[in-house]
Each structure stands twice: as structure tokens, then as C-alpha cells.
Amino acid sequence: METILIQIHDVKAYKLLEDLEDLNILKVLKKNLAPTQKLSEKYAGKLTSDVVDELHNYVTQSRKEWNNPTI
Numbered sequence: 001m002e003t004i005l006i007q008i009h010d011v012k013a014y015k016l017l018e019d020l021e022d023l024n025i026l027k028v029l030k031k032n033l034a035p036t037q038k039l040s041e042k043y044a045g046k047l048t049s050d051v052v053d054e055l056h057n058y059v060t061q062s063r064k065e066w067n068n069p070t071i
Contacts, residue, residue, distance in 0.1 A: 003029070
């Protein structure tokens with residue numbers, strides 16, 4: 001079997017797909033795809049300002065150490 005992705009342009013196509021599914025010709029895996037949310041929007045405001053400041057300082061320090069190796 002092969003899985004394909006199709007784009008529906010007409011509401012009537014849903015009925016056709018349901019009929020084909022009833023005849024065991026195909027199987028509808030997902031009827032509606034939710035729009036994907038950007039990670040920046042999903043996690044906006046999840047960290048406190050203190051944690052953000054600590055993380056920023058850690059990344060800044062790590063970059064300085066990476067750019068100036070003493071080993």
C-alpha cells in the first residue's frame with residue numbers, strides 16, 4: 001500500500017472519499033489537519049524573566065569560552 005497526501009478543493013470530495021472508504025478501496029487517515037503553530041508562539045511567556053536572564057548569561061559565557069579556548 002502507498003500513502004499519499006491530497007488537497008481537497010471542493011466539499012463534495014469528502015463525500016467521495018467516504019464512499020471509497022466504505023467500499024474498502026481506501027482509508028482516510030486524517031480528515032482535518034490542524035494548522036501548525038510556530039514554536040516561538042507556542043512557548044512565548046513560558047519562562048520567567050529570571051530563568052531567561054540565567055539562560056542568556058549561560059549562553060553568553062559558553063560562547064566566550066568557545067571562542068577563546070585555553071586548553
